[in-house]
Amino acid sequence: MASVLGMLEERETAARVRVEGLREEVARLAGALEAAEIELDRRVIAREELVEALAASAAETTAVTEAEAEQETAPAPTPPVPGSIVPPWREGLPVTVLAPDYQRILGVLDERQRVGQGPLKAKEITVGLGLGTTSAKVEGVRSKxxxxAERGWLVQETSGMFIASRRTVPAPDAAPSA
Incomplete structure (x- = not known):
């Protein structure tokens, strides 16, 4: 009987080893399952956040587009201030949308064009504005x-000279030119 008892003990030991192995595998799979569930939750949250952000962006774009449409139909509420942004030129846009410094530069070039003379260098524009010829003033005028020119109000030739490129719309209170 000892041999039968020994055989049963061996089988019991093998069963214990198998159970321990399966428990370890279950623990490993439980850890893998938990990690996969965490990753799934992160992906779901990321997708939901993206959908919300896109919806908010679409709403903002719609609001901005509607506001721009209202601005195009309504006159500019306030006059430009020095240092303000230069809008791209388009047909019918008056020079009054520009800051005074930019309007003066256009005025010098328009006057030059009216009398039939060609393009001007930045230094000549600076003199025409009555600012002198110091390098700081010339570079400021050149920058403006x-x-x-980048926005289409002027043309900058390859030589660095500038000429009025567009027929500007005069200010409402400006006298007509002869």
């Missing part, structure tokens, strides 16, 4: 003229 380049900005006007």
């Amino acid at each position: 003229a380049r900005r006007l």
Whole structure:
């Protein structure tokens, strides 16, 4: 009987080893399942956040588009201030949307064009504005003229000279030119 009892003990030991192995595998799988569930939760949250952000962005875009449409139909509520942004030129846009410094630069170039003379260098524009010829003043005028050229108000030639490129709309209270 000892041999039968020994055989049963061996089988019991093998069963215990198998049970322990399965328990370890279950613990490993439980850990993998928990990690997968955490990753799934993160993905769901990320998708929900993205949907919310896109919806908010679409609402803002709609509001901005509607506000821009209202602004295009309504006149500018306040006059421009020095240092304000230069808007891109478009047909019918008056020079009064520009800050006074930019309006003066356009005025010098328009006057030059009216008398049939060609483009001007930044230094000549600076003199025309009565600012002198110091490098600081010339560079300031050059920077503003380049900005006007980038936005389509002027044309900058390859030589660095500037010419009025668009027929500007005069200010409402300006006298008609002869």
